[in-house]
Amino acid sequence: MVVREEVRKMKSVAPLVAGLSNEKRCNALILIADRLEEKKEEIFIENKKDLDFAAQNGVAESIVKRLKFDEGKLRDVVAGIKQLISLEDPIGKLTLHRELDTDLILKRITCPIGVIGIIFEARPDALVQISTLCIRSGNCPVLKGGKETTNTNRILFNIIYEAVLEAGFPEGCMLAVEQHNEIDELLKCEGLVDLLIPRGSNAFVRYIMDNTHIPVMGHADGICHIYVDEWADIDTAIKVILDAKTQYTAACNAVETLLINRNQLLIKNFIPRLIEALAENGIKLRGTSEITALADEFYKNHPVNTEADNSENVNQKLDYETIDESEFKEYLSLIVSARFVDNLDEAADFINQHGSHHTDCIITSSDDNADRFMQLVDSAGVYRNCSTRFADGFRYGFGAEVGISTSKIHARGPVGLEGLVTYKYMLTGRGHIVGEYASGQKSFHHKDLL
Amino acid sequence: MVVREEVRKMKSVAPLVAGLSNEKRCNALILIADRLEEKKEEIFIENKKDLDFAAQNGVAESIVKRLKFDEGKLRDVVAGIKQLISLEDPIGKLTLHRELDTDLILKRITCPIGVIGIIFEARPDALVQISTLCIRSGNCPVLKGGKETTNTNRILFNIIYEAVLEAGFPEGCMLAVEQHNEIDELLKCEGLVDLLIPRGSNAFVRYIMDNTHIPVMGHADGICHIYVDEWADIDTAIKVILDAKTQYTAACNAVETLLINRNQLLIKNFIPRLIEALAENGIKLRGTSEITALADEFYKNHPVNTEADNSENVNQKLDYETIDESEFKEYLSLIVSARFVDNLDEAADFINQHGSHHTDCIITSSDDNADRFMQLVDSAGVYRNCSTRFADGFRYGFGAEVGISTSKIHARGPVGLEGLVTYKYMLTGRGHIVGEYASGQKSFHHKDLL
Numbered sequence: 001m002v003v004r005e006e007v008r009k010m011k012s013v014a015p016l017v018a019g020l021s022n023e024k025r026c027n028a029l030i031l032i033a034d035r036l037e038e039k040k041e042e043i044f045i046e047n048k049k050d051l052d053f054a055a056q057n058g059v060a061e062s063i064v065k066r067l068k069f070d071e072g073k074l075r076d077v078v079a080g081i082k083q084l085i086s087l088e089d090p091i092g093k094l095t096l097h098r099e100l101d102t103d104l105i106l107k108r109i110t111c112p113i114g115v116i117g118i119i120f121e122a123r124p125d126a127l128v129q130i131s132t133l134c135i136r137s138g139n140c141p142v143l144k145g146g147k148e149t150t151n152t153n154r155i156l157f158n159i160i161y162e163a164v165l166e167a168g169f170p171e172g173c174m175l176a177v178e179q180h181n182e183i184d185e186l187l188k189c190e191g192l193v194d195l196l197i198p199r200g201s202n203a204f205v206r207y208i209m210d211n212t213h214i215p216v217m218g219h220a221d222g223i224c225h226i227y228v229d230e231w232a233d234i235d236t237a238i239k240v241i242l243d244a245k246t247q248y249t250a251a252c253n254a255v256e257t258l259l260i261n262r263n264q265l266l267i268k269n270f271i272p273r274l275i276e277a278l279a280e281n282g283i284k285l286r287g288t289s290e291i292t293a294l295a296d297e298f299y300k301n302h303p304v305n306t307e308a309d310n311s312e313n314v315n316q317k318l319d320y321e322t323i324d325e326s327e328f329k330e331y332l333s334l335i336v337s338a339r340f341v342d343n344l345d346e347a348a349d350f351i352n353q354h355g356s357h358h359t360d361c362i363i364t365s366s367d368d369n370a371d372r373f374m375q376l377v378d379s380a381g382v383y384r385n386c387s388t389r390f391a392d393g394f395r396y397g398f399g400a401e402v403g404i405s406t407s408k409i410h411a412r413g414p415v416g417l418e419g420l421v422t423y424k425y426m427l428t429g430r431g432h433i434v435g436e437y438a439s440g441q442k443s444f445h446h447k448d449l450l
Numbered sequence: 451m452v453v454r455e456e457v458r459k460m461k462s463v464a465p466l467v468a469g470l471s472n473e474k475r476c477n478a479l480i481l482i483a484d485r486l487e488e489k490k491e492e493i494f495i496e497n498k499k500d501l502d503f504a505a506q507n508g509v510a511e512s513i514v515k516r517l518k519f520d521e522g523k524l525r526d527v528v529a530g531i532k533q534l535i536s537l538e539d540p541i542g543k544l545t546l547h548r549e550l551d552t553d554l555i556l557k558r559i560t561c562p563i564g565v566i567g568i569i570f571e572a573r574p575d576a577l578v579q580i581s582t583l584c585i586r587s588g589n590c591p592v593l594k595g596g597k598e599t600t601n602t603n604r605i606l607f608n609i610i611y612e613a614v615l616e617a618g619f620p621e622g623c624m625l626a627v628e629q630h631n632e633i634d635e636l637l638k639c640e641g642l643v644d645l646l647i648p649r650g651s652n653a654f655v656r657y658i659m660d661n662t663h664i665p666v667m668g669h670a671d672g673i674c675h676i677y678v679d680e681w682a683d684i685d686t687a688i689k690v691i692l693d694a695k696t697q698y699t700a701a702c703n704a705v706e707t708l709l710i711n712r713n714q715l716l717i718k719n720f721i722p723r724l725i726e727a728l729a730e731n732g733i734k735l736r737g738t739s740e741i742t743a744l745a746d747e748f749y750k751n752h753p754v755n756t757e758a759d760n761s762e763n764v765n766q767k768l769d770y771e772t773i774d775e776s777e778f779k780e781y782l783s784l785i786v787s788a789r790f791v792d793n794l795d796e797a798a799d800f801i802n803q804h805g806s807h808h809t810d811c812i813i814t815s816s817d818d819n820a821d822r823f824m825q826l827v828d829s830a831g832v833y834r835n836c837s838t839r840f841a842d843g844f845r846y847g848f849g850a851e852v853g854i855s856t857s858k859i860h861a862r863g864p865v866g867l868e869g870l871v872t873y874k875y876m877l878t879g880r881g882h883i884v885g886e887y888a889s890g891q892k893s894f895h896h897k898d899l900l
Contacts, residue, residue: 015826215859236881243883376465386879397896408872409665410860422858429836431686433693446847
């Protein structure tokens with residue numbers, strides 16, 4: 001397949017898709033949900049091929065879990081489609097309505113972005129979510145999924161594409177790309193593809209960003225911080241840190257760095273609790289020398305219990321090492337970095353300089369400190385007293401997400417329907433010309449009608 | 451000056467500027483307006499240096515007109531500042547307020563983008579407009595103006611910067627770059643500069659886009675079309691075409707291409723009127739052979755009157771030449787391209803494929819045709835029966851503009867205050883963790899509070 005030619009056709013079909021009614025787009029989604037359920041046995045057969053191939057090639061269990069498309073996953077994607085149908089139509093919203101002068105009327109109306117290229121990991125449910133988000137928002141997707149799910153992706157794409165054609169969408173409104181080398185062709189489709197959304201490893205996303213002139217939405221790193229303030233409630237701190245680190249370690253919104261206020265009382269009460277909690281959960285601590293010195297001291301006073309039960313001893317020893325803060329990074333595993341900060345402002349500044357502007361959290365009981373942190377930290381998500389793992393389109397109530405954006409341009413954070421629309425200005429006159437305004441013969445009165 | 455170091459300092463100052471109150475930002479604008487008026491004689495002296503230099507170096511009259519900063523320009527920029535003060539604060543707007551679950555509250559709040567690099571043409575009034583838009587929206591601008599206005603830019607920058615410091619803005623919140631080679635340094639400040647807005651020639655904007663990983667907002671080409679529909683009112687068509695072509699030929703929103711419906715009645719009534727109007731206004735026509743054949747025929751029937759008055763003759767001959775439609779381009783002068791189209795859909799398709807997605811217009815008395823055109827044409831501005839020259843921030847009532855965007859991402863069309871903001875998600879819990887939702891122990895209820 002010559003990607004460029006297919007995408008060129010899609011570009012000329014895109015305005016037709018943009019003009020389809022809300023009813024037609026919703027009907028397409030209903031058909032998709034029906035067809036997926038009707039053809040589930042065929043889908044499971046194709047999925048088994050991918051699973052068998054993965055087993056033969058010794059693919060890790062954690063990846064196989066994501067490849068699997070079973071009754072449970074089907075139920076989830078169908079529920080997701082039904083949620084999408086229930087959401088307000090993002091297209092055709094009047095966001096500005098202004099009379100510039102008599103009979104010269106300006107409207108700003110939301111409309112689809114057009115052609116969107118999405119390159120995503122080996123997860124068949126992602127294909128369904130991304131396609132249906134695009135269909136609901138009147139966009140034309142070019143889809144490239146992970147190669148480990150080629151068979152499942154192919155049948156899912158065919159079912160969805162046939163359903164949208166049946167619903168009255170024009171031919172060529174969706175495109176599947178299967179070969180990895182076709183990604184490079186796609187990157188060169190400047191002027192035809194309006195937006196690229198890459199998902200996957202840090203290195204992969206950076207490769208996309210560095211090799212195209214098409215706008216890219218997404219995130220490379222996910223280095224999320226939790227700042228434990230001097231006014232932190234210690235139970236809350238421990239509970240949130242453990243969830244943010246362990247609930248799903250490979251996620252971009254898992255915590256990677258702890259910043260701890262250098263308050264003496266906090267150190268006395270919080271550090272031993274943290275050491276025990278990390279040890280019990282098998283989390284390795286990579287801390288600055290100040291932090292690890294406290295761990296050394298802790299184990300001097302509380303030897304590890306190797307034989308009988310002893311209340312003065314502890315049961316598990318923390319795995320820890322001393323590093324410099326320049327070595328802090330994204331682990332995506334059971335490792336966490338830690339250092340002290342003198343105050344909240346230093347924490348915010350450290351996050352702004354070393355974070356990835358994804359999601360960062362303060363643990364505090366002080367409203368003033370929370371407000372200041374949430375104001376100063378320049379991230380898509382700024383949290384108080386809750387896990388960074390909440391940064392997710394479904395959890396925010398967006399139905400699903402095409403990705404999470406750490407960019408400040410266009411869309412930020414989890415990107416659902418709203419991030420998939422743009423707008424156009426429509427101006428209607430009765431032979432109005434600028435010359436009459438430039439000469440002072442007429443003047444604007446700018447009366448808002450909305 | 452090492453640009454990167456200065457920009458790094460600005461980056462750490464940006465969250466403080468973002469946190470300044472609306473009152474403080476408005477007070478800064480009031481001070482700027484006052485200081486500009488108080489120090490106008492000093493400004494005019496510096497401006498005379500630039501004008502003298504231009505005169506000595508034989509700079510074209512049209513450019514000198516833009517370099518000039520006189521009482522009239524001062525009055526305009528001060529009026530612009532007052533309009534900016536009167537506009538609603540774009541910062542801190544609550545655009546989403548949702549209870550995800552009991553005590554787990556999500557807010558989405560508008561906030562400044564941060565550090566914005568703006569490279570603009572030699573127009574001192576542009577420096578004032580751009581700076582004040584950034585100040586009103588809580589952003590930190592890095593400003594590089596055209597070298598022909600170095601002296602005027604320097605004094606204007608100093609007056610504005612001193613005024614914002616006096617108003618309580620932090621040091622380093624604004625930066626002026628004077629050397630052309632420093633632009634390349636600025637392009638490398640990925641991660642420090644959040645957005646670049648280049649204004650100027652097509653080639654220059656393209657150079658910026660091709661040489662940075664920082665998001666770029668703006669437009670390279672401005673190839674605007676007027677489609678004369680079969681239901682066009684001919685007087686309206688002639689009036690709008692002349693304004694769109696002649697009112698300011700060097701503007702990006704001037705019309706460059708005419709698409710004319712191949713309806714026989716329209717050809718009979720409209721083409722002779724067009725030929726006469728273009729000839730009278732000294733506009734050269736570059737048309738396809740079908741178009742120029744009609745001009746040949748016209749002059750066969752209406753010879754040019756070289757001597758006495760004669761009602762059968764015409765007074766001026768149109769300058770025209772036959773070209774292929776692949777030669778249509780942006781002229782920015784008194785030249786216009788023209789071709790026929792079979793119908794409205796062909797016109798829309800031609801515009802989508804050959805235009806620059808800036809501003810395109812239909813001349814028609816048919817509501818249905820206008821609606822279809824405005825739906826199908828994929829441009830930032832889609833107009834009916836009015837001049838493309840209206841595409842402008844001031845005329846839309848945005849106070850001013852930092853530029854016009856032909857991108858579909860983030861902001862489209864004239865970019866005023868709204869295009870200079872982004873948002874952040876703020877989530878507040880009471881120790882909420884994802885684990886409890888993943889296990890089914892708790893569930894989201896997503897109740898909108900707005």
